[in-house]
Amino acid sequence: MTFHDAVTINRRGTPTFVRVYDILLLLTIPAYLFLNLFTLHNIPHYIVSDDGLFILDGLRMGAGQWIYRDFFQFNAPGIDYVFFFAFKLFGARAWVPNLVTLLLGTSLSWMTLYLARRIMPRSWADLTTILFVVFLYGRWLDATHHWFSLFAILLAITVVLPDCSPSRIAIAGALIGTAAFFTQTAGAAAWLAFAVTLFYEHTSAAMQPSMLRKQASLFLPAALVWYLLSAQTLNHVGWHTLWYFQFTFPQRYELRVDDNPIAVVLRLFPHKISFLQIENVVFYLLLLCTTPVALCVLLWKRLRNQAELQAGQMPILLLATVGFLLMAEVVTRPTWIRLYAVFLPSLMVLFAMLALPLRTRPRLNRLLMLVLLSAATLSAFRQTSINRAMYSSITSLPAGEIALPQLDTEELRFLAQHTHPGDMFFQAFAVYLYLPLALHSPVYMDYLRQSSVTRPEFLANAVRALETNHVRYVALRPASDITFSHAESHHLDPLYSWVEAHYTFVQRFPNNEELWELRR
Structure with missing residues (x-):
């Protein structure tokens, strides 16, 4: 056949x-x-x-x-x-x-x-x-x-x-x-x-x-x-x-x-x-x-x-x-x-x-x-x-109700209480906060990486956008969480240094994200 x-x-x-x-x-x-x-x-x-x-x-x-x-x-x-x-x-x-x-x-x-x-x-x-x-x-x-x-x-x-x-x-x-x-x-x-x-x-x-x-x-x-x-x-x-x-x-x-x-x-x-x-x-x-x-x-x-x-x-x-x-x-x-x-x-x-x-x-x-x-x-x-079992935490946010992992719940609930829809916000190493909280990104490159993908001009743009728009909150992660190559372990040092000089550390959430607030 x-x-x-x-x-x-x-x-x-x-x-x-x-x-x-x-x-x-x-x-x-x-x-x-x-x-x-x-x-x-x-x-x-x-x-x-x-x-x-x-x-x-x-x-x-x-x-x-x-x-x-x-x-x-x-x-x-x-x-x-x-x-x-x-x-x-x-x-x-x-x-x-x-x-x-x-x-x-x-x-x-x-x-x-x-x-x-x-x-x-x-x-x-x-x-x-x-x-x-x-x-x-x-x-x-x-x-x-x-x-x-x-x-x-x-x-x-x-x-x-x-x-x-x-x-x-x-x-x-x-x-x-x-x-x-x-x-x-x-x-x-x-x-x-x-x-x-x-x-x-x-x-x-x-x-x-x-x-x-x-x-x-x-x-x-x-x-x-x-x-x-x-x-x-x-x-x-x-x-x-x-x-x-x-x-x-x-x-x-x-x-x-x-x-x-x-x-x-x-x-x-x-x-x-x-x-x-x-x-x-x-x-x-x-x-x-x-x-x-x-x-x-x-x-x-x-x-x-x-x-x-x-x-x-x-x-x-x-x-x-x-x-x-x-x-x-x-x-x-x-x-x-x-x-x-x-x-x-x-x-x-x-x-x-x-x-x-x-x-x-x-x-x-x-x-x-x-x-x-x-x-x-x-x-x-x-x-x-x-x-x-993972998505068991039901949370009401500006974009509607969502089922979250327990690890991320505290961060989104905290930010929902401290931000308003339409606010400028910068999440440096991820992008999952913008849609549910109805926040806007002011930078050219939304997802910075500890690698050559993040060009120096993109990094300079991020700093300039944060400064120009007086962005109140910035979400970072410890450098060790985003570093996968020792040769590029200091690629984002200028951003960390600038944020530490102009922002105050607020808290670290269970998912290891850090929230920083603009100094007044």
Whole structure:
């Protein structure tokens, strides 16, 4: 049985119980995300993650400011516009980011299910979707720009599944341009993946003119859509500024990587190794190894049966190429969220390649699926229990009621009593205080780091903005909390010295944030 035959048989006949099952699966996904994002009384969990920067960017855009010109960012502006329009539509309420996270996760999961069912047997497609919801998206619940660009790329792949006609390729190109508007490097990687796959599909000399037409149908809409989406930003900041912050600055200064969990375990071995650290090692190895393994399996099948791959597995080749190039784009500067966001295409390829031979080994197939489904179910219950226990402190703040971790409750309640909505405030090393307290940041770079990312001019701007606007409160952390490299341990010394000279220490909160008040 060929791959194409297996998928065709998988689609035949949809009894009533299958439709009911599909509806339950589609509804279970947003229900699971809701339980991890909200309390049963619809109060949002206030989750502090990377999307906090983009949430603040959206608020600043709502105040008439422009990315790159009025506030710092080195990512593409797409996600800032998402939060800007979300706040424009619903108001600057604390539950809005959670709603965006819920809708994004649901859309990504449904797209995964739709695409997976067209490249692998139904049971494996459903399992792939469940694993994505629980282990990838649900593990972070971070509406970062990487997920938005991935959604656009998966949608582009779905568009060309029936055939690679020029019109479908043009639509896919437009979606790739949209992906670049959210993550510039992901858009470039996706365009290259599509271009390589189209070239692979037309290898004979007679088909070269058709291939060139399709390449033009891919590139021109991608470039046009990216330009149209970026036109307003370009009009306010110019090409030079956009190029500098989207391409030059990240390559020159943005070198952030998360701690390698393998190195952490080896450093602690054989003492003080926790289950969480072992779990992190397993996930890290899976994230790094699945892409090359999936590509190797695909190439092995390509060498065994060239005709079958061309006839029935071109979508698999496209997914594999996208997964490989997306991983190559982040592997030099790996962080957890980047690795998670580029992992899905490779996971789909690996499962699609494994599912077909397992059809002839039903016992092994059932055993493997049972193990993976059990792991996902246990992890889902565990993650939900942890989140519901963690976000247990209900607090009423200017942006509405929120469920806070106990560790952060004292700080937000204190500041709610000592500030007013619209006040200028500076949280130097995080951004989670602005939205719930309706405070405004006066500085250009909101999230200072003890690294080369915080340029001297950004530091000087922060000091000047604090002085000019007579900002009453500043929230700092001890230098040891934000120092990850001894070579850059004194990068922010000028800020600490200036604050100590002009502000009075008020108190330190349980989460180790320090509050300083302007001397009168």
